[in-house]
Amino acid sequence: xxxxxLKITAELANLNLMEEExxxxxxxxxxxxxxxxxxxxxxxxxxxxxxxRCGANRIRPDEQIRDINPDVLLENAPELEDRFIVIPNxx
Amino acid sequence: MYQSFIGLEIHIxxxxxxxxxxxxxxxxxxxxxxxxxxxxxxxxxxLPALNGEAIHLSYIVARALNCTLSPQAVFERKNYxxxxxxxxxxxxxxxxxxxxxxxxDLEYQGKxxxxxxxxxxxxxxxxxxxxAGDMSLLDYxxxxxxxxxxxxxxxxxxxxxxxxxxQNFRRTIRYLGVCDGNMEEGSMRCDxxxxxxxxxxGLGRKVEIKNLNSSRFVRMALNYEIERQTENLDKGVKVIQxxxxxxxxxxxxxxxxxxxxxxxxxxxxxxxxxxxxxxAEFLARVDKGLVELPEARRxxxxxxxxxxxxxxxxxxxxxxxxxxxxxxLKSGAAPDTAASWLQFDVRKILNRGNQELAGSPLTxxxxxxxxxxxxxxxxxxxxxxxxxxxxxxxDKDPARIIKEKGWEQMNSPAELAALVDKVLAANTKAADAVxxxxxxxxGFLMGQIMKETGGRAEPRLVQKLLKEKTG
Numbered sequence: 236x237x238x239x240x241l242k243i244t245a246e247l248a249n250l251n252l253m254e255e256e257x258x259x260x261x262x263x264x265x266x267x268x269x270x271x272x273x274x275x276x277x278x279x280x281x282x283x284x285x286x287x288r289c290g291a292n293r294i295r296p297d298e299q300i301r302d303i304n305p306d307v308l309l310e311n312a313p314e315l316e317d318r319f320i321v322i323p324n325x326x
Numbered sequence: 327m328y329q330s331f332i333g334l335e336i337h338i339x340x341x342x343x344x345x346x347x348x349x350x351x352x353x354x355x356x357x358x359x360x361x362x363x364x365x366x367x368x369x370x371x372x373l374p375a376l377n378g379e380a381i382h383l384s385y386i387v388a389r390a391l392n393c394t395l396s397p398q399a400v401f402e403r404k405n406y407x408x409x410x411x412x413x414x415x416x417x418x419x420x421x422x423x424x425x426x427x428x429x430x431d432l433e434y435q436g437k438x439x440x441x442x443x444x445x446x447x448x449x450x451x452x453x454x455x456x457x458a459g460d461m462s463l464l465d466y467x468x469x470x471x472x473x474x475x476x477x478x479x480x481x482x483x484x485x486x487x488x489x490x491x492x493q494n495f496r497r498t499i500r501y502l503g504v505c506d507g508n509m510e511e512g513s514m515r516c517d518x519x520x521x522x523x524x525x526x527x528g529l530g531r532k533v534e535i536k537n538l539n540s541s542r543f544v545r546m547a548l549n550y551e552i553e554r555q556t557e558n559l560d561k562g563v564k565v566i567q568x569x570x571x572x573x574x575x576x577x578x579x580x581x582x583x584x585x586x587x588x589x590x591x592x593x594x595x596x597x598x599x600x601x602x603x604x605x606a607e608f609l610a611r612v613d614k615g616l617v618e619l620p621e622a623r624r625x626x627x628x629x630x631x632x633x634x635x636x637x638x639x640x641x642x643x644x645x646x647x648x649x650x651x652x653x654x655l656k657s658g659a660a661p662d663t664a665a666s667w668l669q670f671d672v673r674k675i676l677n678r679g680n681q682e683l684a685g686s687p688l689t690x691x692x693x694x695x696x697x698x699x700x701x702x703x704x705x706x707x708x709x710x711x712x713x714x715x716x717x718x719x720x721d722k723d724p725a726r727i728i729k730e731k732g733w734e735q736m737n738s739p740a741e742l743a744a745l746v747d748k749v750l751a752a753n754t755k756a757a758d759a760v761x762x763x764x765x766x767x768x769g770f771l772m773g774q775i776m777k778e779t780g781g782r783a784e785p786r787l788v789q790k791l792l793k794e795k796t797g
Contacts, residue, residue: 292602297342297379300349305362308369318358319456319463322409 236264328559330522330552331480331529332488333444334544336495338474338505339451339513340383346450346472347374347417347599354511358465366450366470368412373598376401380472381424381602383504384448386615387474388425390502391443398603399424399448401596409464410452418475420593422601423447430478431621432494434487441491442479449473474504480519480529485545485552492516492541497620501645509540516541520548521565522555530555534569535579547572551579623648631661640669646684650693657694664697671711675718687721688714696724708781709733737784739791742775745783746791749774760796768792 238257241264245252252260314321345352348365365372381399388395400422403415428443453469455462476495482488496507496514507514516538521530533551538544555565570579604612618626620642627638627648642648647668654664672693676683696717700710705728716727728734736742749771750757756767768789775788 292605292608293376293600294378294381294602295349295375297344297377298349299344299351301363303363305360308362308364308367309359316463318360319465320359322462322464324457324460324462325409325455 236261236268327525328522328556329525329527330483330520332482332484332518332520332548333480334476334478334482334488334491335517335519336476336478336492337451337515338387338476338499338507340380340472340474340504341506342377342379342383342472344377345470346377346380346448348470350470352471353467354513356467358463358467361467362469366412367466368414374417374596376599376602377472381448382608382612382615383472383502384424384446384474385604385609385612386502387476387499387504388428388446389612390498390616390619391425391428391430391446391476393425393428393443393446395604395609396422396424396426398422398601400601401599402593403596404449404591404593406591408452409462410455411469412453412466416450416452417596417599418449418593419447421595424602430491430494430498432487432490434490439481439487441481444477444479446474446476449475480521485548488518488548489541489545492544494621496541497643501617501620502615503617512539515539516544518544518548520551520555522552522559531565531567533565533567533579535572536569536582537571537574539574543572543574546577547579550577554579617645620645631655631665633661633665637662637665637669640673641665644683646682650683650690653690654694654697657691657698659694659697660701663701664693667693667697667714671714675715679718687718692717692723699724699728703735703737703784704728705733705735706781706785709735733780733782735784736779736782737787739787742783742787743791743795745775745778746788746795749778750795757796760792768796 238261241257241261245257245260309315309318309320312320339352340346342352344350345361345366348363350361350363350366353361365374385395400419401417402420404418404420405415407414423445425446426444428446430441430443432439432441451468451471451473453464453466455464457463478491482491496509499505499514500507505513509515518535518538519532520535521532523530533555535547535551538547551570558565566581569582571582572578573580624638624642627633627641628635633641640647641651651664651668654668655661672683672688676686696710696713699705699713700707705713709728713724713727713733716722716731717724720727722730753771753774756770759767760771771792772785772788775783775792776785
């Protein structure tokens with residue numbers, strides 16, 4: 236994968252990477268893209284789009300799951316005010 | 327000469343413990359961004375998992391609104407770029423919503439009318455945004471709240487009709503216990519669309535109205551819009567297909583954005599969620615969740631209990647009140663008496679204290695006991711009202727209150743006869759007048775006896791004794 240394309244992708248994804256990281260990331264992304272090409276070869280035939288249902292419905296019970304503290308998630312926000320995430324005004 | 331066509335899109339937040347695709351708590355009013363996790367914040371690599379209760383409640387609504395249930399509910403991604411949805415898509419339903427072709431029956435202007443429901447689908451609510459100056463503030467607590475969208479066909483003609491439909495619908499979902507229907511807090515929201523055209527010419531150009539946070543605003547905005555479009559057409563001005571916002575301060579609709587073409591949301595099947603297929607066991611559980619709906623209950627109350635429409639309307643408006651009423655009747659209370667007490671005396675006290683019947687000191691058993699004491703003549707009407715006040719104030723059973731306060735009706739003939747003699751002797755002028763054939767002072771004498779007994783004397787017996795002793 237071309238490094239310039241990778242740099243654009245990184246910028247869009249808000250990732251600040253060092254030059255040497257682009258090299259290793261480039262190799263990883265190549266592998267992913269190869270995997271996608273392989274999937275493209277598969278013959279889908281008349282299979283419907285979307286996830287195939289296997290056996291019973293996949294549902295979860297209506298119970299609280301809290302395995303990550305929300306504060307940790309908020310640390311990734313570029314700016315906070317009280318507990319709000321702040322972004323440039325969009326209407 | 328013009329015909330108007332009104333359709334509604336109603337959104338209701340389902341009363342589940344947790345969000346629809348993740349295990350975060352589903353609750354209004356918490357600190358911003360406290361009920362969030364990687365799934366509802368759109369972190370990469372996470373997987374949504376369907377909340378079984380959310381899909382259960384959704385099918386209950388679809389059944390209650392007479393929909394054809396989809397044998398396979400498919401989830402799709404609705405793509406749009408706006409920061410209220412951190413994933414840049416909303417999981418919704420498009421090709422195979424869970425319910426289609428339902429209806430709601432209305433009684434509008436004395437006529438029965440059927441409003442068709444186009445479809446019902448389950449989706450996730452977006453986060454909340456506050457726009458402040460040059461920045462926007464985001465709170466994702468609401469992102470992922472199970473949201474059910476009900477789309478009607480354009481079968482209504484006036485704002486009043488849409489308002490009535492919303493009120494009926496709200497009552498229905500509250501009966502079903504799937505949503506609290508609080509339009510102010512946004513747990514029930516409504517967008518309306520309206521077009522007008524010359525009669526017989528079919529639908530006109532559709533205008534959508536948003537920002538309608540009460541059923542009254544829905545009525546006002548629609549009627550305003552029908553008038554605005556009529557004036558335009560009369561002047562030969564074309565109606566523009568657009569989205570307008572209701573301005574509740576000025577009572578007008580205002581242009582929001584021109585809708586040149588339908589949005590391209592690039593729907594595609596949500597690859598992370600398999601379709602949901604309702605099996606026989608699931609559907610049996612859905613049927614169990616159905617209750618007698620308000621309109622049916624209203625009809626039954628009128629037919630079985632001989633109530634008038636006003637009383638029936640009042641009683642069925644809240645399921646808790648209707649249940650309470652029938653609980654009182656189980657103890658043998660007369661239907662009309664119980665209805666009247668709830669409609670007037672009880673309601674007066676509740677309104678005064680701004681409280682709800684549920685959770686108040688008045689239980690169905692207590693009201694039944696009070697009505698039975700009244701029916702057995704152990705207390706009379708005026709005292710009964712005092713007892714009711716005391717039940718609310720002291721949180722005790724009516725029988726105990728009556729005993730403690732000595733409010734039991736005096737109905738011993740000997741005791742009352744002595745009292746009548748005493749009052750007659752003390753009021754000779756009035757007594758003589760009655761003896762001379764003037765019936766007017768009877769009321770005064772009666773009042774004196776009531777005063778003596780603190781209102782506890784059995785009035786019919788007193789009347790009989792008075793007549794005997796002055797006859």
